[in-house]
Amino acid sequence: MKQITLVTLAFFFTFLCSCKKDETTTPKETVLYQTSFSNDDGKWQTGTIANGSKAFYQNGQYWMEGSNGGVLYSMADNFFSGPTSKMTVEAIVKIDNLSTIPENGIGGLVWSAQSDYYVFMVTFDGYWRLGEYNRSRGEWVYFNDWVRDNNILLNDYNKLRIEQAGGTTRFYINDVQVHSMDAVNRATLDKLGFFVSASSRVKAKFFKTVQQNG
Template sequence: MNRLFTCISLIILFTSACTAAAPTAAVPLDQAAPSGSVLFQDDFANPASGWNRFSATEGVMDYDGGSYRMLVNALDTNFWSTPQKNFADVRLEVDAGKLGGPDENRIGLICRSSGADYYFFIITSDGYYGVGLFSGGQAVLLGQSEMLTSGNINKGLAVNHLRADCTGDQLTFYVNGFQIAAVQDGTLKSGDVGMLVGTFTNPGVDVILDNFVALKP
């Protein structure tokens, strides 16, 4: 299915039932870290490690058997969760597995989040991807006018390894070890990191995420 991600449609589609708090640290935590060092990592074995825990009619975000589950039952809605960190330049990785629901969905990573603004790197379970900026209540794709397809995305009930590099004004997206997008934008300088799952016109997107890591690029 072809999805056109115009600025108008994105304002509607990128609503959220959960608003993340602003990062707790005023100064980015990665300033003195050498390249390649682990800034933060979580295998979700400890349910007190700081991620959002939410359960309502609209869906669930919670630790689940040594991983983290995001179930979105509302239409045209994103859930996102963050560990309350603050980084400037960061490389993010996570394993994301679809458990159920429509393949027309959103699964991805976010960086430089203030709670209201963030960069997003998303795939869908039917093979589309996008990189963009959510700011001032609007979401805009960067470097593309609509969601594009990639043969490197595993479709359906499958696991995808996602990687997002936020370095200076360079935003690079990798799926299963392959670079699929690289764009430039200098709007956001630092902020929290996290994971995002969302729906389009059909509810019930159910995703398990694991092995989240933030590295110094």
């Protein structure tokens, strides 16, 4: 009789734990926008945009080419809205150097592209950096020096991801976190898009934004 009672109590305890686990609320993730650039959905700039730099669809991808005259960015939309506990943007890109100058061949993700803008940039030869371009002063402010990263695939596509949650912005290359920083004064990942430097090309084949609430 004692053995039966112990088994019954164990079953009852397991049942209670199971019920409690089921009541736990999992934050809801919503894909706000996703594209593989197989066709022009009208969200991205095309044509000659500034200083001879241009953006266009090619081979089922979205290409941006920076001229010798300077940088170019193309932003898609304001994606995030309402109460958000976590914002994520993810893209798969390949960076080409269109010149013989090794300092060229730079591109990546841009956000908060309004008066000033912020860039998560990578190079064709395996470096990454974070920077802010101040339009009023016409100068760059960098948050770190160039970092050589063996995780960056050379002459190939790399996945870039930015996550913002709890006042912190985190940066990933091929699913490996490479940096984090305070999101104060950079509190939104809106005005998102791509950035390309002079004499450089960005070839994008995937872009996604995800919002998590709760």
